[in-house]
Amino acid sequence: MKRSILSVLLALAACWSASPASERIEVLIVDGFSNHSVEKTTQKIQDILASDPTFAVSVSSMPDFNTDAWRQWNPNFAAYDVVIQTCNNIKNREISWPDPVKADLESYLSNGGGMYVYHSANNAFADWPEYNKMIGMGWRPADFGKALQVKDGQLVEIPPGVGNRTSHGPRIDAVFHRFGDHPIHANLPRAWKSADVEVYSYTRGPLENLTVLSYAREPKTDMDFPTEWVVQYGAGRTYTSTYGHYWTNQENPPGVRDVAFQTLMIRALQWLAKKPVNQTVPDNFPTATATSLQDVPPRVAKRNR
Secondary structure, three states: OOOOHHHHHHHHHHHHHOOOOOOOEEEEEEEOOOOOOHHHHHHHHHHHHOOOOOEEEEEEEOOOOOOHHHHHOOOOHHHOOEEEEOOOOOOOOOOOOOHHHHHHHHHHHHOOOEEEEOHHHHHOOOOOHHHHHHHOOEOOOOOOOEEEEEEOOEEEEEOOOOOOOOEEOOOEEEEEEEOOOOHHHOOOOOEEEEEEEOOEEOOEEOOOOEEEEEEEEEOOOOEEEEEEEEEEEOOEEEEEEOOOOOOOOOOOOHHHHEHHHHHHHHHHHHHHOOOOOOOOOOOOOOOOOOOOEOOOOOOOOOOOO
8 A cells, every 4th residue: 555645754753752760851941141141142042952852951040049839840850861051140140059959959860860061151150168169160360270271192280379360262163172081072073173162271170070182272371171061069060161162242153053062962961861972973073174064954764773
């Protein structure tokens, strides 16, 4: 019996959307305030993750600070495999999450959850001690904590008060170098050129249980600094990178169309969720001499193992 075109399309659609419960990764984007574009950042993350049907994505936006709605806001972190934290209060330190929400995140990660610290989210919550432990190092004053430099292929600790506060030069097409052999980087080249990215210098913090994944040359200081790192926090994991810059006056900038950024976001979320990491390298992954841009990754029916 011949199948109608409609039935074939419906069957294909089911294949696209179907994902066994054992493979599904439940993701919660937490947004609401930032010095970057909240709406555009969240939408871009959703668009990127829509390329892989194993991701089920929800959003929880913090209501206006110090209102009744803010006091009642209570995202259920425990219902998700990974939390993508995009909030940043660097322009107004008074704005923050309610204390019960902070305590819930601490418990969630301690008990095995995962958190993706999106771009400037490592600027946030400098006065929250446990958050500083979660992210390992962030955008902080010069006397806040230790920093890490990569020199002659080795990590060098910079004590508090030595060097400068966290900063960055202009966004550039920066060559990222793998530091070690982390599962998130499986089969990737040893170096690739990332598009329109910020390389932070003197990112500072407690550095507890922190592993550097990659580094790049920061143009203002002409020194090599970490660009991706992970932290073990209790039984949980966090991933931080400087990828993903998105100002409110930008429309789909190169930094979020970067194939390396998109590939690493998907892989990092898989690793944070303690699921198998897709080890397939996209054909258009950048080289050490050329960037590669796309709007979103090609849609896949099933992750390669």
